[in-house]
Amino acid sequence: MSGSIGAVLRSTGLVTINRAIEARANRPRAKIWSGSIAVGHEKRVNAYIPIRNARQMREMIEAAKLYERQTLAERRTATPRVRNGAIGQAGIQIIEFLARVIDYGTGALFPSLHTITEGTGLSKNCVVQALARLKAARILDWFRRYEPVPDAEAAGAGPRVKQATNAYRFLFPAFLAKIFTARRQRGRAADSTPACEQYRQIEAARELDRMMDQLPLWELPREQRDKRELAAVLQSLGQAIETRERESSSSEENPRRYL
Structure with missing residues (x-):
């Protein structure tokens, strides 16, 4: 038999396979969602949007309620028994809860899913569906985040990271501002006499x-x-x-x- 054992292994690809297995074993096991940002680096992607004042938030919530009533009325023309509009009552509850826990100065908002369920009294499945509707309506957005695992909890060689809570932010869409402005103008037209x-x-x-x-x-x-x-x-x-x-x-x- 001619040739060395190493040459035979290289020809069959066993050496390459063995090296790939060793490299994969030594690679840090990072079970996180793709596109996640590291905790503390939210500013790099503008994850948070500061709130000017409480009035801005109140107007957005009122506009969201008007939007929900309008879309509910439109849906009931086709399906009389439908119970929710574009964002649903659960979506309104989530908006009101997030408005209470947000940091107005920095816009920091990163409650866990458990915190939202506890704060609103809704089930986990209901919160997940309502968040999806709010994101589809461009009222709310979020970024996934990850953080390192403490050394005491890490097992094996190499660093470890884990998924952290999402970073939420209000988008203040223009169509909500138009809805609120139109409602305010109708109120003034109905009562032309100043207060x-x-x-x-x-x-x-x-x-x-x-x-x-x-x-x-x-x-x-x-x-x-x-x-x-x-x-x-x-x-x-x-x-x-x-x-x-x-x-x-x-x-x-x-x-x-x-x-």
């Missing part, structure tokens, strides 16, 4: 009533005089009835005895 003018009219009416109460009876207009006279008659009648009932009650408590 300050309404307040002034109410105060003027109250001042007129106080002034009319101070005028003597003969200076009042006929309508106001009749109202005051009727009020005086009713008050006198009420006092007479109250006195009569009080006397009747007293006589029943102390009946007169005859011998």
